Amino acid sequence: MKTTPEVNAARLLKSVADFAAIGATPAGGVNRQALSVEDRAARRLLAERALARGFAVLQDEAANLFIRREGRDAALAPLLIGSHLDSQPTGGRFDGALGTLTAFEALEALADAGIETDRAIEVVAFTNEEGSRFSPGCMGSMAFAGVANVADWRSARATDGALLSDELAATLNDLPKAEIRPVGHTISAFVELHIEQGPVLEREGVPIGIVTAVQGTKWLEVAFSGEAAHAGTTPLEFRKDPMAAAAAAIARIQGDVMPSDPDARLTVGRIAAEPGSINVIPGRVSFTVDIRHPDATILAAIERRVRDECQAAGERLGCKTVIEQRVDMPPGRFSPHVAQAIEDACAAQDIACRPMISGAFHDALFVNRIAPSAMIFVPCRNGVSHNEAEFVSDDHIIIGARALLGAVVKLSSG
Amino acid sequence: MKTTPEVNAARLLKSVADFAAIGATPAGGVNRQALSVEDRAARRLLAERALARGFAVLQDEAANLFIRREGRDAALAPLLIGSHLDSQPTGGRFDGALGTLTAFEALEALADAGIETDRAIEVVAFTNEEGSRFSPGCMGSMAFAGVANVADWRSARATDGALLSDELAATLNDLPKAEIRPVGHTISAFVELHIEQGPVLEREGVPIGIVTAVQGTKWLEVAFSGEAAHAGTTPLEFRKDPMAAAAAAIARIQGDVMPSDPDARLTVGRIAAEPGSINVIPGRVSFTVDIRHPDATILAAIERRVRDECQAAGERLGCKTVIEQRVDMPPGRFSPHVAQAIEDACAAQDIACRPMISGAFHDALFVNRIAPSAMIFVPCRNGVSHNEAEFVSDDHIIIGARALLGAVVKLSSG
Numbered sequence: 001m002k003t004t005p006e007v008n009a010a011r012l013l014k015s016v017a018d019f020a021a022i023g024a025t026p027a028g029g030v031n032r033q034a035l036s037v038e039d040r041a042a043r044r045l046l047a048e049r050a051l052a053r054g055f056a057v058l059q060d061e062a063a064n065l066f067i068r069r070e071g072r073d074a075a076l077a078p079l080l081i082g083s084h085l086d087s088q089p090t091g092g093r094f095d096g097a098l099g100t101l102t103a104f105e106a107l108e109a110l111a112d113a114g115i116e117t118d119r120a121i122e123v124v125a126f127t128n129e130e131g132s133r134f135s136p137g138c139m140g141s142m143a144f145a146g147v148a149n150v151a152d153w154r155s156a157r158a159t160d161g162a163l164l165s166d167e168l169a170a171t172l173n174d175l176p177k178a179e180i181r182p183v184g185h186t187i188s189a190f191v192e193l194h195i196e197q198g199p200v201l202e203r204e205g206v207p208i209g210i211v212t213a214v215q216g217t218k219w220l221e222v223a224f225s226g227e228a229a230h231a232g233t234t235p236l237e238f239r240k241d242p243m244a245a246a247a248a249a250i251a252r253i254q255g256d257v258m259p260s261d262p263d264a265r266l267t268v269g270r271i272a273a274e275p276g277s278i279n280v281i282p283g284r285v286s287f288t289v290d291i292r293h294p295d296a297t298i299l300a301a302i303e304r305r306v307r308d309e310c311q312a313a314g315e316r317l318g319c320k321t322v323i324e325q326r327v328d329m330p331p332g333r334f335s336p337h338v339a340q341a342i343e344d345a346c347a348a349q350d351i352a353c354r355p356m357i358s359g360a361f362h363d364a365l366f367v368n369r370i371a372p373s374a375m376i377f378v379p380c381r382n383g384v385s386h387n388e389a390e391f392v393s394d395d396h397i398i399i400g401a402r403a404l405l406g407a408v409v410k411l412s413s414g
Numbered sequence: 415m416k417t418t419p420e421v422n423a424a425r426l427l428k429s430v431a432d433f434a435a436i437g438a439t440p441a442g443g444v445n446r447q448a449l450s451v452e453d454r455a456a457r458r459l460l461a462e463r464a465l466a467r468g469f470a471v472l473q474d475e476a477a478n479l480f481i482r483r484e485g486r487d488a489a490l491a492p493l494l495i496g497s498h499l500d501s502q503p504t505g506g507r508f509d510g511a512l513g514t515l516t517a518f519e520a521l522e523a524l525a526d527a528g529i530e531t532d533r534a535i536e537v538v539a540f541t542n543e544e545g546s547r548f549s550p551g552c553m554g555s556m557a558f559a560g561v562a563n564v565a566d567w568r569s570a571r572a573t574d575g576a577l578l579s580d581e582l583a584a585t586l587n588d589l590p591k592a593e594i595r596p597v598g599h600t601i602s603a604f605v606e607l608h609i610e611q612g613p614v615l616e617r618e619g620v621p622i623g624i625v626t627a628v629q630g631t632k633w634l635e636v637a638f639s640g641e642a643a644h645a646g647t648t649p650l651e652f653r654k655d656p657m658a659a660a661a662a663a664i665a666r667i668q669g670d671v672m673p674s675d676p677d678a679r680l681t682v683g684r685i686a687a688e689p690g691s692i693n694v695i696p697g698r699v700s701f702t703v704d705i706r707h708p709d710a711t712i713l714a715a716i717e718r719r720v721r722d723e724c725q726a727a728g729e730r731l732g733c734k735t736v737i738e739q740r741v742d743m744p745p746g747r748f749s750p751h752v753a754q755a756i757e758d759a760c761a762a763q764d765i766a767c768r769p770m771i772s773g774a775f776h777d778a779l780f781v782n783r784i785a786p787s788a789m790i791f792v793p794c795r796n797g798v799s800h801n802e803a804e805f806v807s808d809d810h811i812i813i814g815a816r817a818l819l820g821a822v823v824k825l826s827s828g
Contacts, residue, residue, distance in 0.1 A: 088689065088691055088694060089689045089690075089691065090642065090688075090689045090697070130691075130693075131691075131692065131693065132689075132691040132692070132693075132694070135692065137693070159690075196647070197644045197646070197647040198644070198647035198648070199652060215646055217646065219692055219693075227798075227801070228504060228800060228801045229797075229798060229799065229800060229801060230611045230612070230773070230774055230799040230800045230801075231679060231681035231683060231704040231706070231800075232611070232629060232631065232679055232704070232706045232772075232773040232774040232775065233610070233611040233612035233679075233772075233773030233774050233797060233799065234612070234679070234773075234797065235676065235679070236672055236673060236676070238613060238797065241668065241681075243664065243668070243681075243682045243683070243685070244664075244665075244668035244669070246661075247660075247661050247664035247665040247667075247668060247682070248665050248668070248669065250657065250658075250661035250665075251658075251661040251662050251664075251665040253661075254655065254657070254658035254661060254662070255658070255661075255662065258650055259650060262649065262650070265645060265646055265647075265648070265649070267645035267655075267657075267692075267693065267694070267695050268657045268661070268687075268696075269645060269657070269687065269690065269691050269692050269693060269694050269695065269696055270687060270690050270691065270692055271657070271685055271686075271687050271699075272685075273682075273683065273684060273685050274504075275502065275503045275504045275546075276503075276573075276683065276684050277502055277503065277544075277545075277546040277683050277684065277800070278545065278546070278549065278633055278681075278683050278684055278702040278704055278740075279544075279545065279546075279551070279633075279681065279683060279704050279800070280502060280546070280681075280683050280800045280801075281681050281683065281800075282682075282683055283504070283801070285685075288692040290645040290646070290692055290693050292645070292646045326692075358646075358647075359644070359646040359647030359648075360644055360646040360647050361646065383643075383647065383648065383652065384641075384643060385643070385644045385647065386642060386643060386644045386645075386691070386693070386694045386695075387641075387642045387643060387644075387697070
């Protein structure tokens with residue numbers, strides 16, 4: 001009779017392939033944006049497999065999906081593991097899905113081995129981590145951690161025009177068998193496995209990163225308003241051209257602000273000009289700025305510089321400048337206790353690992369506010385993520401699942 | 415019994431108001447883009463009024479609409495007058511419509527006075543002058559002048575996704591009573607009245623501009639391709655950011671190239687980033703450049719500089735640069751004979767006028783290639799056009815119509 005749980009490599013790799021087929025793109029990635037029909041299909045598949053294994057399926061009002069395997073002592077708070085299932089519009093197969101599916105594999109491995117843990121273990125798929133279809137990202141984990149309320153976003157509109165409240169309801173109704181629980185229940189700890197989405201582990205040949213902290217992130221939305229006018233008849237001195245202001249500001253942000261600090265990350269991912277005619281000087285140009293830095297003080301200083309550059313460009317070009325902050329996530333420090341459990345699990349299985357800081361934000365950053373949390377990173381090829389070319393080797397998938405399972409065994413004992 | 419035709423001011427002003435109501439926007443402008451349902455409604459109204467006055471209604475395969483009043487001598491080629499009825503998405507009430515409606519008023523004034531002209535007179539509304547919904551602009555007049563064929567654009571897609579061939583057919587079918595004629599018939603001359611779309615006439619207090627030449631125009635479409643990647647985890651040295659390249663290039667175009675020549679006009683009216691997520695470095699950024707100058711040699715030199723700036727920015731940021739030319743219209747010189755007829759008509763009615771160069775391109779620029787042509791400009795407030803705030807005073811509308819009618823009388827005699 002078996003006593004130690006084992007990752008079923010073939011089952012896990014098949015599971016990764018099965019979920020990659022949901023919202024699959026011709027280029028080999030996935031388009032499974034939050035609360036879309038593809039997202040619902042992935043949640044449905046996970047729920048079906050859970051019920052088939054005799055696990056409980058629950059949802060909260062933020063449409064966070066939970067798969068629960070009971071423990072010996074119902075008085076103990078459950079251990080939470082998992083990640084998210086939604087993707088970027090041209091996303092990869094592993095961002096989010098890998099953390100959710102290795103967590104589910106851990107539950108199945110424990111069941112295979114007939115092991116009864118002291119505390120219950122729950123696998124979670126948090127809602128809208130990516131923030132691409134509905135802004136902001138990490139809605140599910142923010143609601144779970146009490147950082148924000150679902151009600152705050154009910155009237156949020158998707159890039160495709162859909163209303164959040166409608167898509168949320170449709171997603172919940174899609175799993176009628178799932179029990180509805182209140183948002184944010186007590187847990188003992190949280191472990192999230194995720195791809196690094198950066199180049200460090202691959203370059204150093206280390207299969208496991210133990211994430212001890214996360215970069216802070218600020219999202220700004222900048223809008224310049226000038227005066228729409230005819231492209232051919234309006235001399236320079238008559239122009240109030242918001243495109244000229246936007247180009248000048250972004251050129252400074254990318255050309256001066258970002259190079260001034262190697263730890264700074266500044267990205268303009270979205271831009272729009274209105275009315276958007278070739279032969280009309282735009283009346284309005286708006287764009288987003290994603291700012292990240294591991295140090296809260298420096299992060300705030302960079303935000304001020306970005307705001308100053310935009311204000312200066314707007315004034316120089318005779319445009320009205322409006323800057324709104326959409327997201328403000330301070331840098332976060334994870335739990336040394338949970339990190340230690342991951343490290344011990346690696347040591348016990350002779351898996352090489354190293355501590356690191358996450359350049360991306362994750363659901364664990366929010367869950368960490370209400371329960372001790374940490375993350376496991378696995379390498380992805382060339383550090384490429386948020387891209388259809390995103391790739392993780394089978395070996396790294398399996399090693400990651402083993403590290404997670406080992407940590408789960410340690411953290412689920414009372 | 416009347417012997418000289420008179421502009422019916424009340425009828426003309428009502429006609430301008432009636433057409434402004436078709437596609438009217440809340441801000442007082444019009445959205446009547448080429449071949450749209452609004453465009454069709456405006457053409458229908460013009461055709462109905464023509465039939466009510468006993469004028470003939472014809473269309474060619476480019477959906478150019480003609481209203482014909484017969485002359486004494488069927489052997490003489492008709493005189494063509496008019497402009498266009500389509501507008502920018504956030505356009506004004508006068509751009510195009512004023513030239514078409516003052517031309518129709520000239521026909522009615524001649525009919526009111528019972529005057530029989532030697533040659534027939536045709537009012538034209540050319541198809542898709544604006545080029546905002548379907549590119550390029552001036553499709554109707556280019557086809558009429560034999561510069562291009564309708565067939566070249568059949569597969570063109572509108573910004574709203576519609577196929578040109580479908581919209582063209584729907585527009586033609588919308589006027590079943592109109593006789594279909596081949597594209598491009600012989601005419602004796604062409605006169606187009608239009609708003610200046612610039613500040614000169616208003617600033618100088620001159621009600622009529624006689625346009626002797628038109629600026630040359632080039633439209634470029636620039637695309638930078640880099641590598642989509644995660645905004646938070648990709649350090650500067652790993653980035654191939656097409657947004658950084660676009661911002662640098664546009665900043666140079668607006669900040670250096672345009673100020674270097676007071677006659678140069680450079681406009682970036684449209685820009686798009688893909689995939690367009692706040693937290694993803696774009697994989698591709700594309701934008702348009704509208705370049706204008708009255709001197710063909712300098713215009714070509716400016717285009718080379720724009721191309722060089724874009725290539726340099728692309729290389730510097732590690733992006734692939736693709737530049738395509740969409741439109742290339744050389745500067746044009748109008749007919750001194752037609753310009754003289756306009757000047758004589760103004761002199762005979764004590765209307766002040768001045769010669770000028772058009773900053774915008776117009777259908778007359780193409781018609782001028784197959785028949786002697788010239789244009790009449792009237793002032794618009796603050797030179798504002800391609801804007802819902804576009805405004806022309808009643809006085810200037812009426813003075814413009816009188817100048818046009820006077821020129822029509824001169825040019826319609828055999």
